[in-house]
Amino acid sequence: MNDKTITIKDIALKAKVSAGTVDRVLHKRGKVAPKVEEKILRILKEMEYEPNIIARALSSKKKYKVAVLIPDESYDSYWFAPKAGIKKSLKELKQFGLEVKFYFFDPYTASSFVDKAKEVSLDNPDGIILTPIFHREVLPFFESWKKSEIPFVLFNTEISDFEPLSYIGQDSYQSGYLAGKLIHYGLSEPCTILLAHFDEETSNAAHLEKKELGFKNYFSQNNLQQYDILKAEITRPNYASFVGQMDNIFENNPNIKGVFVTTSKSFEIASYLNQKHIHDVNIIGYDLLAKNLHYLKNNTISFLINQNPKGQGFWSLKLLTDKLIFNKEVPLLKYLPLDIITKENVNYFIEEDLESA
Template structure:
């Protein structure tokens, strides 16, 4: 296919090069007649602009901010830094600047303060984890007012606030966890364990529990009882006592579904007594992997935080550089990890 220059288009349309330039870059005034002539030729030759050349010429720096929980306090988020580095390297010659901001995932005020500070840096876009729904909506509203594009990952947020989500179907992941538990137990009492987060403000926990319960409700059987507990791990001794007390009150529990990445703390608490409780949880943090290999955890569902951040930032970069549309929702597969296949995820 022939490459047409502005000079070629001007000659074909019978107008000046300046007129073609103004039409292509949508700047300055152009008469209706001239606009029709140029547009007709552009359609005939199926003209497509070169986005790379365009952005090199503009020489603009696009600032992307990533807001996520502090990996020093929750190792689930550690792989995200690697994803940020990868995207920085891939787009280093195209004027993409990425800055990471972290907050304490156990403190709503930390999320709010960090996010407000990010807005003051005036980024072009923010990729964030809306861990706290109420506060996240406030932040997205402020971003919209300040013309800052927002994409979210890992957790849902109401589509009225942000219509760009990368992550997993959390409801379906709860159903998958239930199916795995059903395969192991066949019958019994199951405890759903939520750790550290404000359940009423945590849509991701709610969706996982809804999916889990939905699966067993659909079985139409009396073979299972399901009960829920909310625990705080800030003090491990208090956590252990609370969990063991919960088990004392529910002595028939033979399965536990842990809705976040801290399955290992449940395993460690259970070491204080002899038990044969099946555990299904999330995420390939080191201690979870160790206990999975030892048979203390039966299954883990891999949420792929690194892939979520990599894709989220890549989509934002390509949106600004090349005018590519960002998918409103990108759902990643639900990978079931066992002691037999976990090494393949660690390569």
């Protein structure tokens, strides 16, 4: 057929059958004699026929409802970026009948997550995107969605218990290991390193446990026993409570020379250290939030690891659509790069993000 696009009519002509018969074989509907079906399948293979999936999706009037279950950005500005990524992806895909509905929950209250997850289940969407930050609470929903054959994609927090369609985000263990390596670069003598979790029940947050394990393993696997790692789960119900917790930690551990913040809240530690005029502590944190960038640029934060939350949102909808609409195979894992951000290169990442907006 040279380079011509092969059509159903071409297949029918070669097989000496009607186009309708070829269509029934392709879509496995209606009865076709076994010998005829075998002949058509052989010709399809010989002629390397590829259906025009995009044209078919455009001509279809089917609507696909996707539920997005994510934290409300009013509680934590980090969540603005994945929502923006999903909306950017939707602009490219809504022509195929895609509809997205957001369900926002309080990221600091498990009951809020459960309530919104119940709403998602009642609405019976064709697919679900979520960040499962409450491990125990999400598992029953995974089981229910599996039984209902609703594909779901996870981002930011990887949980493999019920085999989601795909996970998009960083390898949390390697991310923590990298943070250990970065913080070690700035330490010249034995000291204490603070590993700080913010406003999270770590035992119910799988991604933070993996970051912690990776961080600690960097030091143990490299025989760096001279560094004492102090773990702290910090809450911030109000500013006075936060300052009290930090005063207690630093007064009782005056040899702290490094802080690893496992969430996007490294600016909280940086602000505290600036106010206390403590300038000899290296801080490693996550994400290009405006407050984090301020302290990165004034050298209070040494490094930020970019988790690319906008990309996480974008790829979540893209992969779910590949499965729902185009029936493509999608990767079980799509790990995004571990970008190391410094004062010197941060503008390149900010400009790149603006260009992709």
